[in-house]
Amino acid sequence: MKTPWDYRFAQRTQRMSSSAIRELLKFTTLPDVISFAGGLPAPEVFPIEAFKHSCDRVLSNYGSQALQYSTTEGYLPLREFIAERSGFYDVKISPDNILITSGSQQALDLLGKILINPGDRILVESPTYLGAIQAWASYGAEYVTVPMDNHGMNTEHLEEALRCGPKLIYVLPNFQNPTGVTLALERREALIELADKYGVPIIEDDPYGQLRYKGVQLPSVLTLDDRLHCTDEAGYCGNVIYLSTFSKIMAPGIRLAWVIAPSVIIKKMVQAKQGADLHTSTFNQMVAYEVAKDGFLEEHIDTIREIYSERRNIMLAALDSYFPPNVDWTHPEGGLFLWGTLPDNLDAAEVLKSAVESKVAFVPGAPFFPLSGGHNTFRMNFSNASPGLIREGISRLGQVLKESMN
Numbered sequence: 001m002k003t004p005w006d007y008r009f010a011q012r013t014q015r016m017s018s019s020a021i022r023e024l025l026k027f028t029t030l031p032d033v034i035s036f037a038g039g040l041p042a043p044e045v046f047p048i049e050a051f052k053h054s055c056d057r058v059l060s061n062y063g064s065q066a067l068q069y070s071t072t073e074g075y076l077p078l079r080e081f082i083a084e085r086s087g088f089y090d091v092k093i094s095p096d097n098i099l100i101t102s103g104s105q106q107a108l109d110l111l112g113k114i115l116i117n118p119g120d121r122i123l124v125e126s127p128t129y130l131g132a133i134q135a136w137a138s139y140g141a142e143y144v145t146v147p148m149d150n151h152g153m154n155t156e157h158l159e160e161a162l163r164c165g166p167k168l169i170y171v172l173p174n175f176q177n178p179t180g181v182t183l184a185l186e187r188r189e190a191l192i193e194l195a196d197k198y199g200v201p202i203i204e205d206d207p208y209g210q211l212r213y214k215g216v217q218l219p220s221v222l223t224l225d226d227r228l229h230c231t232d233e234a235g236y237c238g239n240v241i242y243l244s245t246f247s248k249i250m251a252p253g254i255r256l257a258w259v260i261a262p263s264v265i266i267k268k269m270v271q272a273k274q275g276a277d278l279h280t281s282t283f284n285q286m287v288a289y290e291v292a293k294d295g296f297l298e299e300h301i302d303t304i305r306e307i308y309s310e311r312r313n314i315m316l317a318a319l320d321s322y323f324p325p326n327v328d329w330t331h332p333e334g335g336l337f338l339w340g341t342l343p344d345n346l347d348a349a350e351v352l353k354s355a356v357e358s359k360v361a362f363v364p365g366a367p368f369f370p371l372s373g374g375h376n377t378f379r380m381n382f383s384n385a386s387p388g389l390i391r392e393g394i395s396r397l398g399q400v401l402k403e404s405m406n
């Protein structure tokens with residue numbers, strides 16, 4: 001039933017929706033349901049002790065600064081720390097190339113605010129990250145899609161999509177959410193070259209790049225682009241806007257992420273962020289810096305990789321043991337997710353209903369496709385549940401699938 005408020009909402013809210021899937025997923029949070037649905041880190045890997053000590057140090061040594069308003073760009077030592085760590089990307093970054101945001105989700109929203117006019121087309125992988133589609137809905141984004149395979153966005157179809165005149169390319173090259181797939185090196189190179197040829201900037205969303213469990217690290221799209229464009233005194237000035245986050249390598253509850261981009265983009269994002277929240281929590285930034293510095297973060301990332309790598313292997317082995325042979329899944333080399341494909345006659349959203357009755361859950365894949373498709377696909381998270389629950393959950397799900405196929 002409509003209320004008077006419904007007639008007062010701005011037009012841009014008309015494209016905001018909470019999906020039917022979200023309603024179904026409410027059941028997945030019940031305590032006895034084994035859920036592979038969320039994108040949650042394992043709570044066991046949160047560095048609680050390090051946070052306790054760092055909170056104490058920050059409050060004892062810089063309490064009045066930590067509890068005060070601060071600059072929109074972000075806490076300078078943290079930005080310098082990120083700039084130094086960007087040796088990881090082999091790109092010369094200055095603090096002017098960095099903006100601290102309240103999660104990468106905020107960065108996506110701010111990018112929508114400064115770059116997307118109603119009707120602008122964004123070129124995306126199909127499927128792609130649902131949170132980006134949600135962030136950009138209210139800015140009136142339209143989509144041009146490029147299909148994916150086991151090597152990421154299929155760049156053979158890229159030029160055709162670029163001819164549709166997209167304003168931006170949005171890509172998740174490492175252990176993509178939702179598929180877990182990694183963009184092959186030759187495709188990264190093709191992407192950079194074609195984006196350059198058509199003059200279309202790239203948003204590289206990379207929350208998982210540091211969580212690799214197998215194979216060799218590939219250069220980021222930012223790195224490859226930097227080799228093509230020159231870096232001047234102001235630091236990076238190429239064609240890529242790079243996003244990463246502390247959510248998966250430290251803790252999502254602190255809502256802390258960073259953008260690396262040409263300073264002209266950072267300046268405009270700063271203006272947009274002033275209107276949104278003035279700045280990201282000073283206290284959280286100072287504490288995160290205190291936790292991360294002096295090598296702790298690198299050690300901690302190694303611990304996370306060990307735990308998630310084991311869980312990934314356990315989930316893959318359980319899938320081999322319990323799933324019917326006509327179901328396919330990806331074998332991610334890192335990240336938090338894998339992606340399944342059911343026989344074409346099955347609808348993953350219907351299977352989820354039976355799965356929830358058997359107290360196990362996953363996310364149906366269709367909402368990750370910005371235009372259409374994917375009714376028989378699904379995403380599974382392997383980082384959050386313990387090894388024992390992963391085996392039990394996959395065994396339950398295997399049973400549900402066998403019954404759905406009869």
Ligand SMILES: Cc1ncc(COP(=O)(O)O)c(C=O)c1O
Pocket residue numbers: 039102103104105106129131172177205207244245246247252256257
């Ligand atoms: C691809 C992608 N981008 C952005 C985000 C948002 O991350 P944050 O917690 O930093 O807002 C996520 C979170 O899962 C993600 O998977």
